[in-house]
Amino acid sequence: MSEPAAGNTGPGAEKGPGGAGYGLSGSGSGEGTRAVRAGLPKPVKHEPALPGPVFAAHFHLPGDPTGPYTYGRDENPTWTLLERAIGELEAPGRDGVETLVFSSGMAATSSVLFSQLRTGDAVVLPSDGYQALPLVRAQLEAYGIEVRTAPTGGDAQLEVLDGARLLWIESPANPGLDVCDIRRLVGAAHARGALVAVDNTLATPLGQRPLELGADFSVASGTKQLTGHGDLLLGYVTGRSGEAMAAVRRWRKIAGAIAGPMEAWLAHRSLATIQLRVDRQNATALTLAEALRGRPEVTGLRYPGLPEDPAHTIAAQQMRRYGCVVSFTLPTRARADRFLDALRFVDDATSFGGIRSTAERRGRWGGDAVPEGFIRLSVGAEDPQDLVADVLRALDETAD
Numbered sequence: 531m532s533e534p535a536a537g538n539t540g541p542g543a544e545k546g547p548g549g550a551g552y553g554l555s556g557s558g559s560g561e562g563t564r565a566v567r568a569g570l571p572k573p574v575k576h577e578p579a580l581p582g583p584v585f586a587a588h589f590h591l592p593g594d595p596t597g598p599y600t601y602g603r604d605e606n607p608t609w610t611l612l613e614r615a616i617g618e619l620e621a622p623g624r625d626g627v628e629t630l631v632f633s634s635g636m637a638a639t640s641s642v643l644f645s646q647l648r649t650g651d652a653v654v655l656p657s658d659g660y661q662a663l664p665l666v667r668a669q670l671e672a673y674g675i676e677v678r679t680a681p682t683g684g685d686a687q688l689e690v691l692d693g694a695r696l697l698w699i700e701s702p703a704n705p706g707l708d709v710c711d712i713r714r715l716v717g718a719a720h721a722r723g724a725l726v727a728v729d730n731t732l733a734t735p736l737g738q739r740p741l742e743l744g745a746d747f748s749v750a751s752g753t754k755q756l757t758g759h760g761d762l763l764l765g766y767v768t769g770r771s772g773e774a775m776a777a778v779r780r781w782r783k784i785a786g787a788i789a790g791p792m793e794a795w796l797a798h799r800s801l802a803t804i805q806l807r808v809d810r811q812n813a814t815a816l817t818l819a820e821a822l823r824g825r826p827e828v829t830g831l832r833y834p835g836l837p838e839d840p841a842h843t844i845a846a847q848q849m850r851r852y853g854c855v856v857s858f859t860l861p862t863r864a865r866a867d868r869f870l871d872a873l874r875f876v877d878d879a880t881s882f883g884g885i886r887s888t889a890e891r892r893g894r895w896g897g898d899a900v901p902e903g904f905i906r907l908s909v910g911a912e913d914p915q916d917l918v919a920d921v922l923r924a925l926d927e928t929a930d
């Protein structure tokens with residue numbers, strides 16, 4: 531067992547309950563082993579393994595106001611442990627990497643974009659990314675930042691990179707599941723002096739480690755498969771540059787986009803089972819995709835783990851697991867609605883990554899460029915045979 535904990539040498543590294551981290555570094559341990567211990571403090575007699583949430587707006591602070599814990603908008607010991615844990619999964623064994631947690635994935639996303647970009651800068655965003663990005667785009671443009679977009683598949687970002695300050699990648703993209711060659715795009719962006727951020731929400735750090743692929747930031751929603759129970763919102767940024775991360779930290783402070791201690795603690799507790807959940811859910815997602823590919827009413831089936839998927843070759847180069855989301859299109863909106871209604875083990879709900887399967891007709895939101903019958907299905911931890919049987923039965927029962 532090695533220490534101090536890998537992955538977090540920022541201001542949070544030297545503090546927190548139990549002092550130096552007790553997590554395992556990248557070498558000599560598997561991901562499951564790392565996950566169950568990630569971010570834990572050193573064992574202390576009569577203390578719990580994972581200290582409970584610290585509810586504090588302020589901390590006792592006589593004399594000069596020095597850190598680590600002064601005011602609850604700046605730092606909280608429950609965040610410190612979670613940030614260390616996420617850092618150990620996103621960048622095992624890497625020095626000089628820092629993780630910051632936020633109240634949501636969008637808070638984390640906004641913290642990078644709005645702390646790194648200035649009036650007159652140009653940024654490249656995916657045209658097929660998360661549905662709140664168009665809102666972000668409008669806000670960036672209102673601040674005089676030039677926004678260029680490119681689709682995720684086919685590395686089309688290369689054509690609009692010249693003069694950009696930041697390249698924002700979402701791979702796999704939600705909900706269309708296209709993938710781009712992160713290493714290649716990072717190389718091209720760095721050669722032009724641009725920073726690269728990767729939205730790692732869909733892959734999770736067990737599926738893909740953007741910093742190892744050269745990215746400057748890995749940004750994600752912790753609301754989805756990272757925590758996996760559909761009971762909290764959270765976000766994080768892991769970054770390699772101290773200067774850039776200081777700006778992200780400053781943005782968190784001035785926007786006040788902080789995680790509640792209860793959410794942070796729940797997230798840390800859930801992180802211990804990430805390997806179990808991800809392995810189970812992703813294996814079933816592949817089984818389900820295989821079962822769907824023979825169905826005549828299903829078109830546009832996408833799962834990056836399917837060997838014939840257009841994204842598979844690049845995904846296999848840079849991902850170690852392919853996610854729990856399968857997307858496909860049914861012939862009509864009415865058919866898609868009937869199908870969703872007929873499912874017994876799959877809830878009609880948005881979001882993804884939870885241990886209970888969910889699905890939705892994505893077009894109902896109006897934000898994504900998808901057909902009316904497009905379904906995004908998030909595979910949970912049910913028995914694979916139950917889930918596959920349920921989906922196939924719902925298709926059979928709702929045939930025209």
Ligand SMILES: *Cc1c(COP(=O)(O)O)cnc(C)c1O
Pocket residue numbers: 634635636637639660700704729731732750751752753754763764765
């Ligand atoms: C959900 C999601 C977000 C936003 O996360 P929230 O926690 O809902 O704010 C960002 N990117 C992707 C790819 C997502 O799926």
